[in-house]
Amino acid sequence: MTLFSRTGIVPVDATHSPAAAWQPLTHSRVTITGGLWAERQAINRAVSLRHGYRMLEQSGNFHDLRLAAGQAQGEFRGPLFMDSDMYKWLEAVGWELGSGPDAELQGMADEAIRLIAAAQTPEGYLNSYYQVVEPERRWANLEMGHELYCAGHLIQAAVAFARAVEDTRLLDVARRFADYIDATFRQAGRPGAPGHPEIEMALVELYRLTGTERYLQLARYFVDQRGHGLFGHGWPFNPTYFQDRVPVRETQVVEGHAVRQLYLTSGVTDLYLETGEQALWEVLARQWADMTTRKLYLTGGVGARYEGEAFGDVYELPNDRAYTETCAAIASILWNWRLLLAGRSAAYADLIERTLYNGFLSGVSLDGTGYFYINPLLSRGGITRPQWHGCACCPPNAMRLLASLGHYLATRSANGLQVHQYAPARIETALEQGGRVTLRMETDYPWDGAVQITVEEADGSPWTLALRVPGWCEGASLRVDGEAALSPQSEEGYLIVERAWQRGDVVRLDLPMAPRLTEAHPYVDATRGSVAIEYGPLVYCLEDADQAAGVSALDVEIDPRAPLRAVRRDDLLGGIVAVEAAGYATDTGPLAERLYAPYGTTAGLARRAVQLVAVPYALWANRGGGAMRVWIPAAQRR
């Protein structure tokens, strides 16, 4: 069994403890210095955050808060969770300001923060919709009101500003609101939980930041309340949609609204990390196994169904109607990050990688101003990224993830550093048993699997460096200072080197990359007889734009027995590695008016040999709305 299968196993040891959890490099400095992600971050900072500001102004998010603050007149605009988009955008700005000052962004943030503070009521409540439109209905509709959801995003934005730039203005607002919520629910013993989970992980983080225990207790209170008949008694959504069908600790699967589900599992994992409650870990392990072995797209996307934006049944993974919301991909990354800390297995980092490079990145256009809400794996044409959405949860969510991407590269333990994602980067941190450490990582990843890590700062004490070997990779090798590593140990998918590290030490990791063909479980209807092209962490697709003249991606088959070729293409999509494959184009014209035909009809159609050109799925729909497919029918021998 190759490592490839890692997303399909359950490496969770049900008896472990979070005492040994890996730690995020929270008080450290991780800077992505080049390559694909640095480019995406630069666009995010230079273009997307400003685009977001304009959209929040145009769509009414600022207006609604001005109404709440008594600074404007008029009608409330947009859906009732408008504030959350503002907070997510603000969180992204916070992280970006931490990466370096920017007067314009700072001015935008100041305007937003002042407005938010002004809108807060004297007792600490804050929600522009309920303050403006239905003041008498505060907390009356926990199911769909999104007040606690918005509060969670406020807290996360506040944490970002506090952590990134030590600006605590928003934190003061958030704490007052959190205190008010705690008094209203937990301390008053009032039943309730967020109809849309989010605040759970925010509260745990607020606890981590402030040390105030009641925030952790409130998170737990909300988790404990679920599954006791709170939600889903009216049309159109049922308790499953709200993860309220059974109590959290009795859950067997991932189900219902995908973002709600994975924000909840993220919060539950946070709770486990802080409490060590074994029952929670067992639930999470079951849910992760269910998701990764039966409900996961190859792109890392999750949530197959349009109706209810929900997880489907087992093996229900349509390509054309894949819902795979960008926010669900982000939620999966957030969850797997927490699982990685707790579970210390490359399986989780593998899934973060798969999701980042594919199902998440597809959500954002190359120019930073277009955003998919839905990320299908097959387009028959006509699909492009809108600038914004009526329900605009995804764009600012993508912005905050891109802005905070450095958080996900590495972790530390008492005596070691673990590198999970590869990108040109500088990592500065301190180890309990290793003192200050600075690493410089150089690589052309994801286009090439060579990774060089240079120790720029170390005090000579021994510590372990763990480098993830991606599940897709076979034949990884490691050399330290030019020599083959003295049989590096492999542990849970990491190559481990223990050493008294010195300034100037160089580690070279080779992760052989070659294009490969992947197939799905035969129970998946939509992928039967088809293969997908992958290369390194990237899932590829065929777009009309790259095929031979007059050939639609819809009409081709790939010869799965012919070799694939990786080709550097600086002319395409800002510079990529494309994959060329041998295949055929079939003239399906005779079938235009014929949905069903005797067996053998299609095989009898004229076909001609063509070269297929595949590009990374994440970059599709950046050149108009031509057809696109990830899964390519495998040509049969004729």
Add this chain to the structure above:
Amino acid sequence: MTLFSRTGIVPVDATHSPAAAWQPLTHSRVTITGGLWAERQAINRAVSLRHGYRMLEQSGNFHDLRLAAGQAQGEFRGPLFMDSDMYKWLEAVGWELGSGPDAELQGMADEAIRLIAAAQTPEGYLNSYYQVVEPERRWANLEMGHELYCAGHLIQAAVAFARAVEDTRLLDVARRFADYIDATFRQAGRPGAPGHPEIEMALVELYRLTGTERYLQLARYFVDQRGHGLFGHGWPFNPTYFQDRVPVRETQVVEGHAVRQLYLTSGVTDLYLETGEQALWEVLARQWADMTTRKLYLTGGVGARYEGEAFGDVYELPNDRAYTETCAAIASILWNWRLLLAGRSAAYADLIERTLYNGFLSGVSLDGTGYFYINPLLSRGGITRPQWHGCACCPPNAMRLLASLGHYLATRSANGLQVHQYAPARIETALEQGGRVTLRMETDYPWDGAVQITVEEADGSPWTLALRVPGWCEGASLRVDGEAALSPQSEEGYLIVERAWQRGDVVRLDLPMAPRLTEAHPYVDATRGSVAIEYGPLVYCLEDADQAAGVSALDVEIDPRAPLRAVRRDDLLGGIVAVEAAGYATDTGPLAERLYAPYGTTAGLARRAVQLVAVPYALWANRGGGAMRVWIPAAQRR
């Protein structure tokens, strides 16, 4: 091009006129005397109609009308369209009483009719929900209120009782209501149309029955109103859902809620039949082409999507999440029947046949007390027919179609008789240029393709007999009185014999039947690499129950190069022809935890040769909730 493709072409001559339309045998007598449909009708009469009565009593439909009539106290029960279920059931009872008296059914009908009459308001309005729950909101919510929808079903029940047993009590109620609606909308120039079409075809039929022109005008009024911004401005449904996106005459496709769409096209076809308006016929032709070439399941089922119970995009035809509501299959039959009258092509009768024998019949259990709302083409297990539904539109709809099935067998023209569906039956009618005619049809259809038609009554004048050659059939032959027919003409899919028919003349039609394999258009993801078994008009499926010990239908492949064998199996499902095929069972155990794997993994799994046994799809889920599949992966040569 074989006739097989007939559902995939558009035989509509855009310049024809309804003056030559075939006529239903409305004032005739068609009795199905044996075989599959007679059995289904007998169960429908003996079991289902009484089951329906009990369910209508238990679910509150009688109760709600009693509330409206002031004969009971309490709360309204069920959804606001409860009356429509009562009317559909009553329509079924009406047709059945026309087939022969039954004291118990007559008593049930009398109770319902008296109650309905008592509930009607003095001005003619009738809707238990709005009378009891929201009397001040009459006609205020045309979008979702279903008042006109319920009125349509009332009219159809009334027509059934008037036609079948010359009982006009309900017709008096229906006419008063229709007059009140006409005065409220058309005569008052009040904008509006039914949010759920249905009343259009009912009004045209009421016009046909009574000759009262204003009913036809009202139907036209409602059709004309659509597409001008009436519906779909609020969450969760958009104008497309309601067929209100564009005016009817500008429509290019079938879209939105499938039952709404096809009830509307049925009404529009009725309107065309009465008015001859060419623009309507052109719209219908476009919509029919769109449906049959891009949005139709092999079973005749339509409406791929759960969300909005709607037509999907082109080629969006998932098997597991096929919605294919039983009511949508019925709606398609209703529409194609009207198209058949107007278009006089076997293409429409072919689709009626396909839908009747497969996507419709699957909706009803063999014992007559279980009903599918949703008819998937793949079950991974656990799906069985409930006794009734919270939204119980399908069960009584199936009852009324089964009770009126004789209507769909044949039509007449001035100088001829057309037989569209084959079943043991007796057809008594009169031809303008042929006098009284009685035919006796004998056949073991759908298990065998031999059909014998004996002329039992004829006056010796010449007329033409047209017999449909189903699109699936090749090599049909016709003999009259033991001799090969004198080169019978073939016209629009019918074999035509013109003759001075005499009592005792015998026509023998041979429709060779052999099991066959069918494939779908390669643009359909869910069927790629798979084939379906068909035999005559029947689509087959694999159920766990019939496979070798320990073999799941989910784990098999068929050898598409091996011969298929039709086998009479009197021991199965009340007596059927099963189809045996050679195939393989694969041990997918090693993939249980592995959703994706390198290309070739599945082909490397152990497999063993097995005999596959397929049964008619319509009869699935009558032996528990085992797995079922229509589309079977075709084994590749290893």
